Amino acid sequence: MVKQEIIFVPYPTPGHLLVTIEFAKSLIKRDNRIHTITILHWTLPYTPHADLFAKSLIASEPQIRFHALPEVKNPPPFDLFLKATEAYVLEFTKATVPLVRDALSTLVSSRDGSDPVRVAGLVLDFFSVPLIEVGNEFNLPSYIFLTCNAGFLGMLKYLPERHRRMGTMLDLSSSEDHHIPGYASSVPSKVFPAGQFVKESYEAWVEIAEKIPQAKGILVNSFTCLEQKAFDHFACCCTDNFPPVYPVGPVLSLEDRPSPDLDPSDQRRIMRWLEDQPESSVVYLCFGSYGVLGAPQIEEIARALEVSGHRFLWSIRTEDGGPCDLLPDGFTDRTASKGLVCGWAPQVEVLAHKAVGGFVSHCGWNSVLESLWFGVPIATWPLYAEQQLNAFTMVTELGLAVELRLDYVSTKKEIVKAEEISEAIRSLMDGENTVRGRVKETAEAARKALMDGGSSFVGVKRFMDDLVGEDF
Numbered sequence: 337m338v339k340q341e342i343i344f345v346p347y348p349t350p351g352h353l354l355v356t357i358e359f360a361k362s363l364i365k366r367d368n369r370i371h372t373i374t375i376l377h378w379t380l381p382y383t384p385h386a387d388l389f390a391k392s393l394i395a396s397e398p399q400i401r402f403h404a405l406p407e408v409k410n411p412p413p414f415d416l417f418l419k420a421t422e423a424y425v426l427e428f429t430k431a432t433v434p435l436v437r438d439a440l441s442t443l444v445s446s447r448d449g450s451d452p453v454r455v456a457g458l459v460l461d462f463f464s465v466p467l468i469e470v471g472n473e474f475n476l477p478s479y480i481f482l483t484c485n486a487g488f489l490g491m492l493k494y495l496p497e498r499h500r501r502m503g504t505m506l507d508l509s510s511s512e513d514h515h516i517p518g519y520a521s522s523v524p525s526k527v528f529p530a531g532q533f534v535k536e537s538y539e540a541w542v543e544i545a546e547k548i549p550q551a552k553g554i555l556v557n558s559f560t561c562l563e564q565k566a567f568d569h570f571a572c573c574c575t576d577n578f579p580p581v582y583p584v585g586p587v588l589s590l591e592d593r594p595s596p597d598l599d600p601s602d603q604r605r606i607m608r609w610l611e612d613q614p615e616s617s618v619v620y621l622c623f624g625s626y627g628v629l630g631a632p633q634i635e636e637i638a639r640a641l642e643v644s645g646h647r648f649l650w651s652i653r654t655e656d657g658g659p660c661d662l663l664p665d666g667f668t669d670r671t672a673s674k675g676l677v678c679g680w681a682p683q684v685e686v687l688a689h690k691a692v693g694g695f696v697s698h699c700g701w702n703s704v705l706e707s708l709w710f711g712v713p714i715a716t717w718p719l720y721a722e723q724q725l726n727a728f729t730m731v732t733e734l735g736l737a738v739e740l741r742l743d744y745v746s747t748k749k750e751i752v753k754a755e756e757i758s759e760a761i762r763s764l765m766d767g768e769n770t771v772r773g774r775v776k777e778t779a780e781a782a783r784k785a786l787m788d789g790g791s792s793f794v795g796v797k798r799f800m801d802d803l804v805g806e807d808f
Contacts, residue, residue: 337369338452338453338454339369339370339371339372339452339453339454340369340370340371340453340454340455340456340803340804341370341371341372341373341374341443341447341453341454341455341456342360342363342370342372342373342374342455342456342457342458342459342803343373343374343376343440343443343455343457343458343459343476344356344357344360344373344374344375344376344458344459344460344481345375345376345436345458345459345460345461345464345467346375346377346390346461346464346481347425347461347462347463347464347483348377348378348379348380348383348386348387348390349380349383349386350383350386350389350625351483351624351625351700351702352461352483353386353389353390353393354393354589354702355483355557355587355588355589355702356459356461356481356483357375357390357393357394357400358393358587358588358589359481359555359557359584359587360373360375360400360459361397361400362587362796363796363800364397364399364400366796367796367800369800369804370399371399371453372399372400372401372453373399373400373401374400374401374402374403374443375390375394375400375401375402375403376403376405376436376439377390377402377403377404377405378404378405378408378432378435379404379407380425380428381411381414381417382417387402387404390402393589403439403443405432405435405436405439406435408428408431408432408435409431410431411428411431412424412427412428412431416536419534419536420531420534420535420536420537420540421531421537422529422531422537422540422541422544423531423534423536423537423539423540425463425540426463426466426540426543426544427540429463429464429465429466429467430466432467433466433467433469433470436467436470437470437473440470440471440473440474440476441474443455444474444476455474455476456476456477456803456804457471457476457477457478457479457552457803458471458476458477458478458479459478459479459480459481459555460478460479460480460481460551461480461481461483462480462481462482462483462484462492462544462548463544465480465544465547465548465550465551466547468547468550468551469550477552477553477803478550478551478552479551479552479553479554479555479799479803480548480551480553480554480555481555481557482554482555482556482557483557483701483702484556484557484701484722484726485556485557485558485562485563485566485701485726485729486518486556486558486563486566486567486570486581486583487516487518487519487563487566487725487726487729487733488701488722488725488726489518489554489556489566489570489581490516490517490518490519490566490569491516491523491528491722491725492541492544492545492548493516493517493545493548493578494514494515494516494517495532495541495542495545496542496545496546498514499542505532505533505535505538505539506525506528506532506533506538507525507533508525508526508533510525512525513525514528517566517569517570518563518565518566518567518568518569518570519565519566519729519733520565520733521732521733523725523728524728524743526724526742526743527724527725527727527728527742527743528724528725529541529721529722529724529725530720530721530724530745530747548579549577549578549579551579552579552802553579553580553581553582553799553802554579554580554581554582555582555584555795555799556581556582556583556584556585557584557585557586557587557701557705558583558585558586558705559583559585559586559781559782559785559786559790559791559792560583560785560791560792561778561781561782561784561785561791562708562734562778562781562782562785563729563734567581567583567791580798580802582795582796582798582799583785583791583792583795584792584795584796584799585705585785585792586705586708586709586782586785586786586792587705588684588702588705588706588709589684590684590709591684602678602679602680603682605676606649606676606678606681606682606686607682607685607689609649609676610649610686610689610691610692611691613647613691614647614691615690615691615693616690616691616692616693616767617646617647617691617693617765618646618647618648618649618691618692618693618694619644619646619647619648619649619692619693619694619695619696619761619764619765620648620649620650620651620681620686620687620692620694620695620696620712621637621648621649621650621651621695621696622650622651622681622683622695622696622697622698622703623651623653623697623698623717623719624697624698624700624703624719625653626653626719626720627653627698627719627746628653628654628655629652629653629746630662630749631662632751633751633752634652634662634663635662635663635664636751636752636753636754636757637650637754637757638663638664638667639664639754639758640754640755640756640757640758640761641671641675641758641761642667642670642671643754643755643758644758644761644762644765645674646674646761646762646765647674647675647691648671648674648675648676649675649676649678649681649686649692650675650676650677650678651678651679651680651681651683652677652678652679653679653680654679658679659677659678659679660677663677683703683706684706687706687707687709687710687712688710692710692712693712693713693765694712694713694714694715694761694764694765695707695712695713695714695715696714696715696717696740696757696760696761696764697714697715697716697717698717698718698719698720698723699714699716699717699718699723699724699726699727699730699737700721700723700726701722701726704726704730705782707775708736708775708778708779708782709779709782709783710779711775711776711778711779712775713736713737713738713764713769713771713772713775714730714736714737714738714764715737715738715739715740715760715761715763715764716730716731716737716738716739716740716741716742717740717741717744717752718741718742718743718744718745719744719745719746720745720746720747724742724743724744724745727739727741727742728742735770735771735774736771736774736775736778737771738760738763738764738769738771739760740752740756740757740760
């Protein structure tokens with residue numbers, strides 16, 4: 337039997353790398369037709385240590401190879417990143433095209449006719465769509481691995497259609513409602529990714545969305561029972577010049593991932609503290625790897641926690657100093673019997689713990705899936721990227737989260753007041769809240785999706801059969 341090599345090209349930031357490499361690991365464990373998965377990696381200026389992170393994820397995986405690309409010689413100006421992040425990322429990806437072409441030439445030629453291994457195809461992050469054309473040069477099919485959800489894919493399908501019809505970029509002040517494929521609800525402009533209200537980024541989004549149908553298939557980190565309407569839509573439109581869509585999620589990294597900056601004693605302290613708390617009594621607050629809030633907002637959250645009266649575990653990221661430096665005077669003393677503040681928390685372990693009953697989250701999709709997996713309801717506080725759309729999807733479309741905010745954008749520096757935060761926490765932690773029961777049911781559905789015969793189990797098989805052929 338001819339063995340297969342698959343080449344992955346992830347977007348080189350921790351969140352994307354984590355889930356993409358976890359998906360690669362799951363393919364190797366599942367399908368003995370795979371000989372090797374090669375990760376092509378380049379370094380972005382704002383994630384200089386992402387290569388070390390990626391290498392740590394594959395250190396115990398002999399079938400996964402890491403191939404670092406040379407430094408990009410003419411990257412786009414960093415001012416573009418500060419103004420229009422998506423435009424910067426797209427231009428940076430285009431600058432990697434000759435480097436990826438050289439790497440593919442080497443990798444493909446190394447698998448000559450006498451080699452029992454063949455390069456089967458590419459799995460690309462959606463930001464890497466300019467590389468589809470490079471794959472075509474080597475007669476290699478390209479598949480998009482979407483680290484987001486099916487609703488986000490619906491937005492990508494809708495965006496160029498709207499652009500051809502309207503000819504204008506999105507307007508945040510407009511009352512325009514958008515009928516996105518796969519959504520039962522109309523979607524307001526205010527929950528679209530913030531970059532789509534910046535000309536250069538909007539143009540980049542449209543260009544990315546226009547290229548996605550050139551892929552041979554799209555792998556979505558979600559599952560049918562979670563987003564039934566969206567997956568039903570894509571099941572019906574695969575003949576409409578749109579590639580097949582395969583549910584493959586939830587793709588989760590459930591292994592302990594301690595921070596390199598964390599003293600192991602701090603992790604033990606967090607988990608020991610949780611052991612002393614009653615079941616479902618703790619609200620966990622964390623805003624992701626890039627969720628840095630200013631002192632005025634931290635003070636409002638602190639006031640909200642005191643007012644709400646609930647037990648809490650609060651992970652605070654700061655640009656400088658320790659997690660307690662920006663807290664109001666006396667806060668830690670006043671809440672010592674009910675709360676714990678830390679700089680980093682082992683999120684998977686925390687969400688898995690029986691003491692945790694709610695999660696105030698930035699709504700990054702990895703965090704959403706982790707919370708659903710462990711049956712912990714979320715209060716939504718999106719900050720950047722596609723998180724506003726995720727929050728809308730969870731609250732309005734799926735009824736699986738409590739609304740704190742849907743349209744908050746961190747760059748606007750708006751201060752959410754303590755009264756609003758405490759009210760959302762009370763609703764989140766209400767044991768009679770119907771959201772809690774639905775989230776528990778979704779946790780069971782997530783596990784069934786990955787079992788033999790489940791929607792994502794079948795989706796992975798269909799993808800692999802399409803990639804390597806059922807006869808291999």
